[in-house]
Amino acid sequence: MEISGTKDSAKVAEVARKNVSNVSVIKTGDDALILKFKETDEATHQKLKDALKKDVDQQIKEDRFESVGPTVSRELTKKAFLAIGLAALAIILYLSWAFRKVSRPVSSWKYGFCAIAALLHDVLLVTSVFAILGHFFNIEVDSYFITAMLTVIGFSVHDSIVVFDRVRENLRLMAGKEFGEIVNYSVVQTLARSINTSLTVLLVLVALYLFGGTSISHFILALLIGIASGTYSSIFNASPLLVVWHNFTQKRARKRLATA
Helix, strand or coil: CEEECCCCHHHHHHHHHHHCCCCEEEECCCCEEEEECCCCCHHHHHHHHHHHHHHCCCCCEEEECCCCCHHHHHHHHHHHHHHHHHHHHHHHHHHHHHCHHHCCCCCHHHHHHHHHHHHHHHHHHHHHHHHHHHHHHCCCCCHHHHHHHHHHHHHHHHHHHHHHHHHHHHHHHCCCCCHHHHHHHHHHHHHHHHHHHHHHHHHHHHHHHHHCCHHHHHHHHHHHHHHHHHHHHHHHHHHHHHHHHHHHHHHHHHHHHHHC
């Protein structure tokens, strides 16, 4: 519910809490407010409007009212999972094709799976943080959150691909070296670039979070957490996982030879 005609957000929140439960008031302009609360019937909606005009200000006007019921929420969740699943599949297929010429000592498709593992870490971290914030501060997940998640996915995979691309180059330049040593050298080479790129993005997001207004604050917060996590996971999750997977495969191969 979006209203205009009053600057007294505290009074609006006080009156709203007497008529609906779990209400949060977000200021979006000099005299504009957004009220978020659980789905209510039309009678309660009209009662809230009348109470706001009577107890706060007669000049209050309702600019917009949207109701998101359980059916819409299920549809949004379904589409979110579908979008993330299709994005993950496309990433695996693309990386398998892009790294097809360096399938030794690690199969090209493993690069894709390691990038997806790092990506899932970022998605789960942001989702967990917002679940905690929702429990304690009534922050709700909406379509902007899904947009933020897809943006985080793109950024996380982008960072992992930069490291993997350097691994691909060094596999040719450092032929004969241990795979773990090559990956470590590649991470060190791209470390400054990854941190600097992420830092510039984070500085812009911090500025937007502080001065961009409350209407997009949750969207920006999700991006802040996700991009910081994406920088970390591409360096400390994706690349080490690739080495661990390679070492595990090598160990199993040696055991098979020993028992043959």
